[in-house]
Amino acid sequence: MKECIIITGASSGMGREMAKKFSSSYPVILNGRDLERLEETRQQCQNPQNQLIWQYDLENVEDVEQTLATFLTGHQVRVAYFVHCAGYMKTYPLKMVSASLFQQTFNINVISGALIIKTLMNRKLNGDTLKSVVLISSNISNFGAKAFGVYGASKGAMDALMRSLAVELAPKVRLNSVLPGGVRTTMTEHMYQDEELVKRMAATYPLGLGEANDIYEVVNFLLSDKARWITGQQCTVDGGRTINITG
Ligand SMILES: NC(=O)c1ccc[n+]([C@@H]2O[C@H](COP(=O)([O-])OP(=O)(O)OC[C@H]3O[C@@H](n4cnc5c(N)ncnc54)[C@H](OP(=O)(O)O)[C@@H]3O)[C@@H](O)[C@H]2O)c1
Numbered sequence: 001m002k003e004c005i006i007i008t009g010a011s012s013g014m015g016r017e018m019a020k021k022f023s024s025s026y027p028v029i030l031n032g033r034d035l036e037r038l039e040e041t042r043q044q045c046q047n048p049q050n051q052l053i054w055q056y057d058l059e060n061v062e063d064v065e066q067t068l069a070t071f072l073t074g075h076q077v078r079v080a081y082f083v084h085c086a087g088y089m090k091t092y093p094l095k096m097v098s099a100s101l102f103q104q105t106f107n108i109n110v111i112s113g114a115l116i117i118k119t120l121m122n123r124k125l126n127g128d129t130l131k132s133v134v135l136i137s138s139n140i141s142n143f144g145a146k147a148f149g150v151y152g153a154s155k156g157a158m159d160a161l162m163r164s165l166a167v168e169l170a171p172k173v174r175l176n177s178v179l180p181g182g183v184r185t186t187m188t189e190h191m192y193q194d195e196e197l198v199k200r201m202a203a204t205y206p207l208g209l210g211e212a213n214d215i216y217e218v219v220n221f222l223l224s225d226k227a228r229w230i231t232g233q234q235c236t237v238d239g240g241r242t243i244n245i246t247g
Pocket of ligand 1: 089136137
């Protein structure tokens with residue numbers, strides 16, 4: 001049976017970049033909701049015919065385990081690596097947040113990822129194949145910003161989940177998270193439309209602005225055996241943005 005990598009959020013941004021790069025090493029299972037953009041990603045991968053599309057809305061956490069199990073069985077594949085890159089970010093001040101916003105954000109950012117890991121640990125379905133998981137968190141996980149309460153809470157929960165599962169699933173499976181700083185993608189495009197804002201933003205990054213490939217390089221290292229003694233860690237990849245206290 002083929003050993004694959006699952007990448008959620010593969011229809012756009014960092015997830016697409018990772019899918020393209022990882023496709024030269026493993027068959028990739030591409031997850032997202034938008035079939036057209038998933039197909040575009042597949043065409044940009046090495047050997048498109050080897051890459052599988054798992055179109056699924058991760059907000060639907062009730063069915064994620066069964067749907068993924070059926071998908072893996074149907075395609076006769078096992079999964080060695082998982083990158084949870086799908087993300088939902090709405091920035092609202094407290095007076096505008098609602099229970100449903102919390103629920104939607106946590107379903108996509110946290111709960112679906114946890115249930116995918118649970119499914120991949122099912123021995124009947126995936127044997128002992130799962131080796132390493134990276135959750136794409138955010139540097140907001142350890143800091144604060146106006147209107148970032150819901151999204152920040154979800155990324156903080158993601159990192160707490162990652163640490164406990166790293167202990168529970170050791171030594172078979174390693175789990176780490178990557179905390180990117182601002183990267184230009186569909187999620188953040190609106191910010192990059194404003195030239196003045198981009199200048200101000202760039203000035204706060206000691207290493208300048210980053211790109212999706214900067215995130216891929218670290219994820220690739222964490223998934224690989226080179227990181228065999230690293231688990232349960234938050235790895236900030238933000239060009240020094242969060243250690244910069246220059247006034
Ligand atoms: N860009 C940044 O500056 C930045 C900074 C820190 C952290 N992050 C994190 O990095 C990750 C990737 O974000 P990005 O910047 O690459 O954003 P992006 O280009 O907007 O991509 C987001 C991805 O998430 C998927 N997604 C969203 N809702 C989904 C759902 N309900 N079910 C399945 N897939 C869903 C989207 O797929 P569909 O559109 O096909 O549904 C898309 O592929 C996210 O977790 C984000 O929180 C981003």
